[in-house]
Amino acid sequence: MSHCQNCHGSKGEGLAQLYPPLTDNEYFKKNRTKLSCIIRYGMKESVVIHGKTYKNQMPANPQLTELDIAYILTYITTNFGTSDSIYSHNEVKEAIKACGI
Numbered sequence: 001m002s003h004c005q006n007c008h009g010s011k012g013e014g015l016a017q018l019y020p021p022l023t024d025n026e027y028f029k030k031n032r033t034k035l036s037c038i039i040r041y042g043m044k045e046s047v048v049i050h051g052k053t054y055k056n057q058m059p060a061n062p063q064l065t066e067l068d069i070a071y072i073l074t075y076i077t078t079n080f081g082t083s084d085s086i087y088s089h090n091e092v093k094e095a096i097k098a099c100g101i
């Protein structure tokens, strides 16, 4: 609610051409590891979500801990997506180490 809703909406619905929805399960599955990097470091390359291309920039979230990111990813992928698995603290730690930034 406090970190993501302004752009992605309270139900992860996104906003017009500006902000992509957080509901694309295929994207989530393919990018499971990368999602931690997107939240920590933001994103600026274009991305295709539900067949639509988005080219805006997402800001970084250096204030969020790896545990916060694990909770957030579990929340969005199970509530907005249909995943039935959680992100552990350890999984996010390893993913952030592998971001290469």
Ligand code: HEC
Pocket: 003, 004, 005, 006, 007, 008, 018, 019, 020, 021, 022, 023, 024, 027, 035, 038, 039, 043, 044, 045, 046, 047, 049, 054, 055, 056, 057, 058, 059, 061, 072, 076
């Ligand atoms: C200032 C607006 C803004 C905020 C705040 C924001 N995002 Fe984003 N987000 C974007 C934009 C814009 C993109 C697409 C970036 C691109 O095209 O490179 C994006 C892309 C994404 C993606 C990958 C594409 C998708 O739709 O699945 C994920 C996952 C994501 N954001 C999650 C989050 C989470 C979780 C938060 C809160 C911690 C958050 N974002 C906060 C604007 C924002």
